[in-house]
Amino acid sequence: MKRGLQYFFSKQRMEIFFLKDCVQGFQGEIRIVKPGFFEKYLFPMAMAYQNLPGYRRRLLPDLDEEKLENKIQRRKDIKLFQQKIAGIHLEFVRPPKFSNPSLLKDPIDDKLIIEEVQQRFKLQITKNHMLSMVNKITTYGQFTLQIENFYSPELQDYTTFQITVVTKKPIMKVQKLIDEVATKDEQNKDENKDKQDQKVVKQGKEKEIQK
Structure with missing residues (x-):
């Protein structure tokens, strides 16, 4: 009975290593995948092999383990940075202009947005990065700002991402x-x-x- 259970669970997941760099992994990287994915896609495309004892060293004799670890670490850094910038959503509550209620009494400028991003998300952006922001935000609504040529210390590279800015009217009178x-x-x-x-x-x- 015990051997039967071991066989059942081993068929649900299997350990493989990649024979070359691809979307799913790097050459020599060991991963756990579903048998069907390996048998129907990875193995027929000569992208991976089952990680049996001694086969990884035999099929990849010139594998540079240090270089592989650097690739895996960089992929982790990229994923963490993407998670960090994915949810940048700034919300500003501003009273309306007396002469025109559809306009903000105090417009939102790039300096205010930069300060908010630096404080909340620890990203050192500057005015030069915000190429899509030509004028101040003077109305209520949702705005998308493009941040370009941003140098990320985590990635040690330049990247581009977006910031969402929302302006709302205060609800103090309604709450009162x-x-x-x-x-x-x-x-x-x-x-x-x-x-x-x-x-x-x-x-x-x-x-x-x-x-």
Whole structure:
């Protein structure tokens, strides 16, 4: 029974190594994949081989292990950096202009956006990177800014990514109105309760007088 379970689980995943660099991995890299993916795609395309004892060294005698580790580490760095920049979403709440409610009272400039990105995401961008931002943001809505020629210390290379900026009106007045309505409801409940208590007391006194 135990051997049967081992066979079952071994058929769900298998250990392979890549024979050349490809989208799925680097030459010599050992990975765990599904048997079907290996048998139907990787093996017929001569991209990988099952990692049996001694086969990796036999099929790749000139493999540079240090170079392989550097490639794998760089791929991890790229993935981490992509995760870091994928969710850059800035939100600015600004009151409207009195003469024109569709415009911001205080426009959003590149300096403010740069400060926000540096504080929240620890990215040292500059005005020169924000090539897509020609003018200040003066209206409400969602804006996409293109950051170009940004040098990433993690990647030790230049890259391009986007920042989403959203401008909204403050909701303080709406919240204040909601709070006032809630307070008024509570006051009405208290008043009704007091009236009910007074009515009960009055009825009790009337019964005592009748006795």
